[in-house]
Amino acid sequence: MxxxxxxxxxxxxxxxxxxxxxxxxxxxxxxxxxxxxxxxxxxxxxxxxxxxxxxxxxxxxxxxxxxxxxxxxxxxxxYSFFSTQPRGDNVIRVCLGTACYVRGGKQVLDSIKKELSIDVGETTEDKAFSLEVARCFGACGLAPAIMINDDVHQRVKPARIKQILAPYYETQMEEA
CATH class of the missing domain: 1.10.10 (Arc Repressor Mutant, subunit A)
Incomplete structure (x- = not known):
């Protein structure tokens, strides 16, 4: 792409x-x-x-x-689907809908921001990841949720962010 x-x-x-x-x-x-x-x-x-x-x-x-x-x-x-800025190869969307927010979505977002050293709307220097906020993935019962590309990750804990992102880093390395 x-x-x-x-x-x-x-x-x-x-x-x-x-x-x-x-x-x-x-x-x-x-x-x-x-x-x-x-x-x-x-x-x-x-x-x-x-x-x-x-x-x-x-x-x-x-x-x-x-x-x-x-x-x-x-x-x-x-429409949040559209972007006027270049996106990374992996787009991370953190749900901040009510259920996800109440169950720790904001802390998950903060953990991702810290791990990738980017803010919402930004892309990592290596163009591997972009970070966005979303309102609902329909996984409210398993909140908090994030999407990486088309993969939904449920019951996400801030301490597991590095582990969740690892396979996407590996995919980047294989394609390089």
Whole structure:
């Protein structure tokens, strides 16, 4: 997965990575620009292509879909799925819904922040992890809960954070 769009300039006649991504995005925009409710699928696909939604991509989508930039940016800001910053390979979401909060979700969040040396909304320097807060995973009876990518971890204890993260570090090392 691309973590950020990179522009490569060379005199060999090859197009830059950004240009290729924008061409793919334009193909998607042609398919969705007149469909009711097409903005969200376009944003999801664009985030998949670029790894996140930088401002130039949002402006491009707004222009091609004939929508105000404020509408496009507003949708991105409303839905937590979308990110305007590069995300790590592993996205950690800590539930702070009522049940999780009452059962120690805040302490779990603090433990993760300490372990990774990042705050909510940030990504580790090695791009291995990003940290986010969520409101409910539907696992209230087994609170507190966190999600790492699509994996739900339940009854999480702050003292076990290093152990929970270990397999995700190992996956990073294998892919490197």
């Amino acid at each position: 691309l973590n950020e769009a990179k522009s490569v300039s060379c005199s060999c006649g090859m197009e830059s990575s950004d240009e290729n991504l924008f061409k793919k995005l334009d193909e998607i925009l042609e398919e969705y620009k007149y469909k009711d409710g097409g903005l969200i699928p376009v944003l999801q696909i664009a985030q998949g292509l670029f790894g996140f939604l930088p401002e130039d991509v949002l402006r491009h989508i707004a222009k091609k879909m004939d929508k105000p930039y404020s509408e496009v940016a507003g949708v991105v800001g409303f």
